[in-house]
Amino acid sequence: MTIGIVGAGQLGRMLALAGYPLGLDFLFLDRSADVPAAVLAPVVAGEFTDRALLRRLARRCEVLSFDWENISVSALRVATRGLRTRLSPPLRALATGQDRLAEKRLFERLRIPTTRYATVGSRAALERACAQIGLPGVLKTRRLGYDGKGQALVRRRADIGAAWEALGGVPLLYEEFIDFELEVSALGTRALDGSEALYPLTRNWHAGGMLRLSVAPWEAPGLERQARAHLRAVLRDFSYVGTLALEFFVRRGRLIANELAPRVHNSGHWTIEGAVTSQFENHLRAIAGLPLGRTAATGHAAMVNLIGRMPPAAAVLAQPGVHLHDYGKSERPGRKLGHCTLVAASAAERDRRARKLLRALAQSLSPAQAQAGAP
Ligand SMILES: Nc1ncnc2c1ncn2[C@@H]1O[C@H](COP(=O)(O)OP(=O)(O)O)[C@@H](O)[C@H]1O
Numbered sequence: 001m002t003i004g005i006v007g008a009g010q011l012g013r014m015l016a017l018a019g020y021p022l023g024l025d026f027l028f029l030d031r032s033a034d035v036p037a038a039v040l041a042p043v044v045a046g047e048f049t050d051r052a053l054l055r056r057l058a059r060r061c062e063v064l065s066f067d068w069e070n071i072s073v074s075a076l077r078v079a080t081r082g083l084r085t086r087l088s089p090p091l092r093a094l095a096t097g098q099d100r101l102a103e104k105r106l107f108e109r110l111r112i113p114t115t116r117y118a119t120v121g122s123r124a125a126l127e128r129a130c131a132q133i134g135l136p137g138v139l140k141t142r143r144l145g146y147d148g149k150g151q152a153l154v155r156r157r158a159d160i161g162a163a164w165e166a167l168g169g170v171p172l173l174y175e176e177f178i179d180f181e182l183e184v185s186a187l188g189t190r191a192l193d194g195s196e197a198l199y200p201l202t203r204n205w206h207a208g209g210m211l212r213l214s215v216a217p218w219e220a221p222g223l224e225r226q227a228r229a230h231l232r233a234v235l236r237d238f239s240y241v242g243t244l245a246l247e248f249f250v251r252r253g254r255l256i257a258n259e260l261a262p263r264v265h266n267s268g269h270w271t272i273e274g275a276v277t278s279q280f281e282n283h284l285r286a287i288a289g290l291p292l293g294r295t296a297a298t299g300h301a302a303m304v305n306l307i308g309r310m311p312p313a314a315a316v317l318a319q320p321g322v323h324l325h326d327y328g329k330s331e332r333p334g335r336k337l338g339h340c341t342l343v344a345a346s347a348a349e350r351d352r353r354a355r356k357l358l359r360a361l362a363q364s365l366s367p368a369q370a371q372a373g374a375p
Pocket residue numbers: 115138145146147148149175176177178179180183206209210247258259
């Protein structure tokens with residue numbers, strides 16, 4: 001069976017790596033052929049909005065999926081019309097995941113607590129939103145934001161002008177700043193027959209809007225129960241097929257939904273080594289119409305993102321039990337280039353080894369080391 005994937009980034013690459021053992025074949029579409037998944041499968045190069053190209057892709061595969069949500073819903077709909085090719089996850093989930101307002105409305109409809117917000121279309125509307133929702137707050141583009149891009153923090157009234165200058169001109173959303181205790185994500189997969197496989201709760205640390213570190217299982221039974229209920233509600237509402245992630249803030253022990261991703265998610269990369277079945281394999285099992293695999297954690301995992309600069313492989317692999325995933329991308333500040341994972345026997349051991357790994361990574365990338373020509 002051939003799986004077509006729109007987008008051939010690191011998520012597509014890890015999907016293909018998980019899919020070949022299952023006997024699946026892959027075909028990608030991306031804007032360039034120089035993309036992380038290109039070493040694994042053919043890449044059709046062209047625009048995500050090119051209907052003829054999407055249709056050609058759709059004709060060549062049994063199932064069409066995507067590894068990136070900033071693609072054209074209407075082009076995908078038209079491209080698959082009249083074909084037997086199945087589109088998974090469903091377009092409604094993709095459309096919702098593309099628009100922060102649609103996400104908020106979904107959360108509200110499903111009674112999932114989310115941040116207070118107001119839509120913003122003008123500078124005057126931003127002034128009103130700040131007065132109504134309060135300060136501090138975060139101004140976000142409704143569409144196309146990722147890794148903290150398309151956001152501006154509004155600490156005080158004096159910041160309003162700069163925030164508007166930075167982001168104005170496209171539909172925006174202003175929301176309260178959440179002084180959270182922690183951030184967690186809930187990941188799960190729903191199969192064609194409606195069966196569900198939910199992963200243990202993951203705790204995430206971001207800096208500058210980008211995920212840096214995840215650990216799982218995050219043992220907080222009350223939070224996990226709430227998160228699973230919310231995740232199930234979303235999966236069922238969409239009649240979802242595939243893997244989906246929900247991101248939450250935690251304030252005073254309560255979950256506040258931040259956003260959703262209708263795809264495999266960075267905070268679930270630990271599942272490759274740390275769960276019985278990875279989020280990638282379960283996504284593929286789901287969209288291929290196969291039974292889902294177990295999601296139990298095999299230990300206590302930590303996942304560290306490698307951003308901007310790639311440490312020497314030897315420095316990472318010298319850490320006992322650490323796995324390296326190099327996405328094959330060129331270095332650029334703020335770019336996700338890879339990640340590494342470790343799995344420990346206890347949460348305490350995981351935290352100790354994760355701290356050691358973070359120190360080793362910092363050291364291997366420090367200018368002093370580079371100047372000395374150290375490996
Ligand atoms: N309203 C908020 N209050 C506090 N922190 C926020 C808020 N919105 C975003 N952040 C921080 O920025 C990160 C990225 O924002 P998010 O809305 O998830 O956008 P992206 O699509 O870039 O991941 C969050 O994980 C969180 O750490």
